[in-house]
Amino acid sequence: MRLAIFTDTFAPEINGVARTLERWSDYLHARNIPCLVFAPDPAAAASPEASPFVERFVSLPFFLYPECRLALPNPLHVRRALHAFRPTMIHVATPFNMGLLGIRYARKHRIPLVASYHTHFDRYLAFYNIQWMVKMLWRYIDWFHADCRYVFVPSASTLRELKERGWDEKRLEVWTRGIDTKAYHPNADKARLLAKHGLERSKFIVFYAGRLAPEKNVNVALSAFAKFQRDVCPEATLVLAGDGPSMDSLKLQALREGVSAHFLGFTAMPELQQWYAASDVFLFPSPTETFGNVVLEAMACGTPVVCADTGGVTDTVRHEWNGLCCEQGNADAFCDALERLYRDESMRSRFIARGLAHSLRQSWDAIFDELLAKLQTTEIQPAARSSIRHTRG
Structure with a gap:
């Protein structure tokens, strides 16, 4: 498997999605599984070290969630990098500009596509007095995930909520989160x-x-x-x-x-x-x-x-x-x-x-072992017709 990950937030940004994806890519590299991340440049305060495993793009902060950046990628640059990398699977982690590029490339080249759903952006809207956008947002989110063979969600409650929206339960899988107990422990002065x-x-x-x-x-x-x-x-x-x-x-x-x-x-x-x-x-x-x-x-x-x-x-x-x-x-x-x-x-x-x-009990390695096994099985499966559908707007 050769995995290309498209995300609008990645290390050194400090948030749950960025840290999870960084751990996931580190896990893959440690097991000699080729992985290339396409991500925006982080905020000016964070200066990432150059990495051959991460392609960076100029970006602007997303107003609802500044930790997610709206990338301004050069499609020619992305296409060249992908042709050189030759991915056998594409993982889109956020539903913005980077994710759209990943979906487009997967569709054009008939590459298996999976997604991870991390954030209830619809719930943010009321806190910013723009709840009138909820229906429009869900139409877009439904469309964005329609061609994904699997959508990985962080909790059983999130899976239930998406199932209630009409998403096909067979395409939803829980990808829970782990903890590094060497870093997080009860000892303190x-x-x-x-x-x-x-x-x-x-x-x-x-x-x-x-x-x-x-x-x-x-x-x-x-x-x-x-x-x-x-x-x-x-x-x-x-x-x-x-x-x-x-x-x-x-x-x-x-x-x-x-x-x-x-x-x-x-x-x-x-x-x-x-x-x-x-x-x-x-x-x-x-x-x-x-x-x-x-x-x-x-x-x-x-x-x-x-x-x-x-x-x-x-x-x-x-x-x-x-x-x-x-x-x-x-x-x-x-x-x-x-x-x-x-x-x-x-x-x-x-x-x-x-x-x-x-x-x-929440070992990262055990969690990633299970996710990798699922992706390796998915990679050889024939594509199925999407049954994600609109139910509330």
Whole structure:
């Protein structure tokens, strides 16, 4: 197999899709399976090293999700690179310019085509007051994936949602996410970390990691924590790791609500692992996840999770078994969950043990072994007629 991957986000960009695809390409190269990635140039702040395995193109940020870049590729350059590489399968990972080039080449040269579905972009639209685009977006997403022999999704809940939209279940496969337990683990020098940030007096650390953007509902986390701090634990501190368009408005909200919030900004490893492991609770109210890598990272670091009761996170977090799930957008429910974990040390201990046990079972190599076997079988199968169809617009 010779695999060409087309994606609008790739390392050194820091997001779940980019990191997953980087691991996937590294896995293939380690097994001497030729793989060539077509990706946009990253944001100016990130300067990737030149690689013979990655073709880069000038790009602009996508307004809904700046981590995905809108590439401005030279079709002649792409065609020459593909003719030289001679792919036997094409994998389109994002539904923008790079993905369109991959689809076009696969159709023209009758090369087996697969896709991976990573992001519920339709759920983002309401947070940016452009929900009128939902039907139009789904028509495009349906069309984009119509010729794919398989569409790999990160969670069973995402598979169910796409099946309900009329996508052929036989073409949908779960490609779950793994965790590097050597990088994410429960060991941390909590006293040193808190002292470094002037938080020595904090009695209870509530941690959020992720993009600071409307679709993540971080404002709900702030409101929930404000009530928790006011009514339950005045010595608690909310720590937020991440950056994004909502940073300034969230800081204003924290001031307005009198919240002890510590904004770290973008936080890389290994410091990110230290914050996970040093925190008492991981609070993640996002309702738009197809998987939610940060939830698995928190579990691997021994941190109990409170999350929204919707989307891919619910495939990882089982309510009252290894975490607590709350009604999306309900700050009071999230506050109550924080209080339960604060007051019930035995519950925290159970969640920590079960979360660690779950994370230890999520081996990247085992996950990629299964994906590779599926692709190798797909490569020799005759093409089937698409049965992805429109159902809601």
